[in-house]
Amino acid sequence: MKTIDEDIKNGQFKTMYLLYGDEAYLKKQYKDKLLKALVAEGDNMNFSAYEGKGINPKELIDLAETLPFFAERRVVLVENSGFFKNSCDDLAEYLSEPAASTCFLFVEEEVDKRSKMYKAVNKAGKVVEFGTQNEELLTRWILSRLKKENKNITGNVMQLFLSKTGTDMGNIDRELEKLLCYTMGRDVITAEDVETITTEQVTNKIFDMVNAIAEHEQKKALDYYYDLLTLKEPPMRILFLITRQFQILMNLKDMGSKGFDQNTIASKIGIPPFAVRKNQAQAKGFTMEQLKHAIKDGVDLEESVKTGRMNDQMAVELFIVKYSKKGERKTPV
Numbered sequence: 001m002k003t004i005d006e007d008i009k010n011g012q013f014k015t016m017y018l019l020y021g022d023e024a025y026l027k028k029q030y031k032d033k034l035l036k037a038l039v040a041e042g043d044n045m046n047f048s049a050y051e052g053k054g055i056n057p058k059e060l061i062d063l064a065e066t067l068p069f070f071a072e073r074r075v076v077l078v079e080n081s082g083f084f085k086n087s088c089d090d091l092a093e094y095l096s097e098p099a100a101s102t103c104f105l106f107v108e109e110e111v112d113k114r115s116k117m118y119k120a121v122n123k124a125g126k127v128v129e130f131g132t133q134n135e136e137l138l139t140r141w142i143l144s145r146l147k148k149e150n151k152n153i154t155g156n157v158m159q160l161f162l163s164k165t166g167t168d169m170g171n172i173d174r175e176l177e178k179l180l181c182y183t184m185g186r187d188v189i190t191a192e193d194v195e196t197i198t199t200e201q202v203t204n205k206i207f208d209m210v211n212a213i214a215e216h217e218q219k220k221a222l223d224y225y226y227d228l229l230t231l232k233e234p235p236m237r238i239l240f241l242i243t244r245q246f247q248i249l250m251n252l253k254d255m256g257s258k259g260f261d262q263n264t265i266a267s268k269i270g271i272p273p274f275a276v277r278k279n280q281a282q283a284k285g286f287t288m289e290q291l292k293h294a295i296k297d298g299v300d301l302e303e304s305v306k307t308g309r310m311n312d313q314m315a316v317e318l319f320i321v322k323y324s325k326k327g328e329r330k331t332p333v
Helices: 002-009 024-038 059-066 089-094 115-122 135-148 154-166 169-182 191-197 201-216 218-230 237-259 263-268 273-282 289-304 311-324
Strands: 016-020 049-050 072-081 102-108 126-129
Touching: 002 024, 002 126, 016 024, 016 115, 024 102, 024 169, 024 218, 059 072, 059 089, 059 102, 059 191, 115 126, 126 201, 135 154, 135 169, 154 191, 154 273, 169 191, 191 237, 201 218, 201 273, 201 311, 218 237, 218 311, 237 263, 237 273, 237 289, 237 311, 263 273, 289 311
Parallel strands: 016 102, 016 126, 049 072, 072 102
Antiparallel strands: none
């Protein structure tokens, strides 16, 4: 990201950029930054945008070979093309010696670093990955936003806020705007403000449901499930998220027994560092054997629904009832 900022500051640009990764908010921010710096406002003659699968590479090459009209450069934006996952040899070959007057800006969700396209852009241009940000960076970003609004927040309240929003910066941005509006006229954001106005992520509700299952609080676990159904969450998505949570707990339990530190566990499992401890606490409610059986049951129940042997809502209920029963040894369905 710093390299893009430096290019913009110096006014010296590469002929191609690739922005990719899961963090959509940051990716869009830097896409917009580059376009603002590369394209004069209102210049539709020298700017072209393409999106989605089915883009013709030869059309892009022809466009790139067309000289800009009374401008320093021609800019071609290509989003979610799939070129970096599937073969696109013609365009990859062209990018090894592209026209100096054209700048390509590729924005993708996923890339294969072994692909010719990735190697071509990485060699001649700049590749920037926008991954999930860690707790420290998110905290600094939120604090900078709050400082501009003359707002203060304690460390504990910040932790509470992040535990509800998750690490997606787009979601954090939306929830932060709600919080700022709600606390207008006050300079301190409290835990009560966060609890009142911040919308909890579905994954958090899944965590609470699994927590209730671990504590054998069957009614509470089912109540969480019915709440999610009321919110129009599909039963199969709920089952997927429950199974995913059990997978997280199994991996965490395994890595913890091997002595891995908190940051390594977070990185390997794909959860923020601040969530490791609460997941470790939840994992204590299950043995490794129970976690493995739960994951297998989740897969088997999904198959039963897909083959028409079981109703989707009933499948999830069966899973919850089974694993929240008191004093019963958990065995596969």
